[in-house]
């Protein structure tokens with residue numbers, strides 16, 4: 159599925175390779191942070207003017223804007239991090255992200271656009287591990303002080319029927 | 329039907345709670361006690377499908393905004409039964425079983441779409457948008473071959489899809505297995521109709537999108553949850569801390585005269601610290617003075633309705649929730665999925681008159697609700713925990729004693745009276 163703004167453009171192969179390494183390194187740090195339950199530092203992966211949306215594929219394909227999580231700006235990211243960590247009631251669980259097939263769609267000195275596949279595994283402490291979501295990250299990164307920050311991340315999941323709820327961010 | 333989760337079952341759990349039909353007897357204490365088996369028994373579940381979902385009820389099936397044009401359709405459910413909601417060329421809306429009249433194939437596989445006819449993929453019987461059988465390939469058989477094709481007396485008019493009774497109100501479509509249902513307004517009653525109309529009357533909806541989740545709990549628990557204002561003020565930090573529904577603020581739990589429908593209503597105070605005194609605060613762990621928002625826009629309320637309430641959550645028996653939570657609006661369809669599970673289909677919307685900023689406000693506020701919402705996920709977890717408790721423990725009774733034995737509408741949040749009303753109605757219909 160291609161969502162507007164995430165079409166493949168002509169990218170110099172060497173630039174694409176370098177951008178891919180950068181994006182892969184970003185994913186590794188981002189997922190490690192979330193998978194270790196570190197919501198405080200998760201906030202720092204986002205640019206001040208970011209958009210972060212988690213939505214089903216049906217919505218994305220139909221151009222429907224709703225998000226299971228819908229954040230405009232880092233303030234809303236921080237509010238979610240605080241709420242999930244300190245105020246929400248849910249059963250204990252572990253999450254694990256697996257990210258692959260990083261495809262660079264656009265790369266310049268200021269911005270990288272890419273799409274990557276993700277699997278989100280959930281382990282409720284008393285149950286077996288399940289695939290909670292199979293989806294794609296549609297990412298726009300900007301550079302800040304030598305590293306990448308998320309300007310836009312759209313997490314579009316194929317797994318339409320959610321098992322009860324989504325507690326932690328994707 | 330569906331399953332996304334495995335629930336761990338105690339070896340003495342579900343099995344011990346199944347019994348002979350005659351042994352399903354409601355506790356002598358009456359409505360202040362609820363037996364666990366209404367949540368776990370397959371026998372009871374089957375009776376619910378027959379007497380409630382397939383009985384004398386109006387079931388939500390779709391919004392007209394999803395099928396604005398001729399030949400539009402959506403796939404839907406009445407109880408666990410798959411149906412199709414279709415708009416014919418003349419604009420009329422029809423609801424019929426999603427089950428081929430030939431061999432029973434669930435022929436419609438797309439959530440929504442547009443076509444002038446439905447063709448069953450197995451042997452290509454075709455149906456019009458009203459569910460009438462149009463074509464049977466080789467109905468007259470192969471020319472010159474004996475005993476080929478349908479018998480001469482086969483009458484397509486008698487082999488259409490099973491058709492449901494349909495009613496609409498301000499763009500919301502309901503259907504019933506019962507052909508002789510009372511009008512929808514009479515079914516809802518005056519008060520429920522009033523709050524329903526506050527949201528829908530005179531509006532053109534704009535669909536913002538969908539969520540779907542499986543809740544590993546009995547379908548009635550969702551009704552109970554929204555007829556249980558006691559939990560609202562205890563479980564949900566976001567409701568309490570930001571005054572969306574909090575003990576001390578103006579609120580009501582409205583039940584219709586039949587007891588089956590409800591509206592949980594609340595008015596957000598201008599300053600929540602003025603309504604929550606120290607003694608109230610001390611009983612609500614969820615009241616969190618440390619919870620401060622860096623971006624408070626998402627709990628803003630933009631007045632847009634003629635109503636004293638900023639929040640109304642309506643439970644419309646047996647399968648609809650109407651959400652007006654500040655400015656985040658939506659409907660939820662409950663699809664029961666056996667005694668221990670339900671599917672929730674969420675349709676979120678705004679109005680066609682919304683500005684770009686108003687749409688974004690609704691989307692931001694959507695973080696309160698849905699399977700990842702600050703309120704929504706806590707309810708889903710609580711319902712799951714409740715189901716596991718009633719399945720796995722040999723103790724067999726839950727109690728409903730808040731507010732004594734009162735039933736019906738209440739103005740206090742610390743009551744279970746609307747749940748008792750619902751179960752009075754339920755027991756009558758179920759013969760329990």
Ligand code: FES
Nearest residue numbers: 428430431448451
């Ligand atoms: S089952 Fe549908 S045409 Fe045979």
Ligand SMILES: [Fe+2]
Nearest residue numbers: 553560703707
């Ligand atoms: Fe709740």
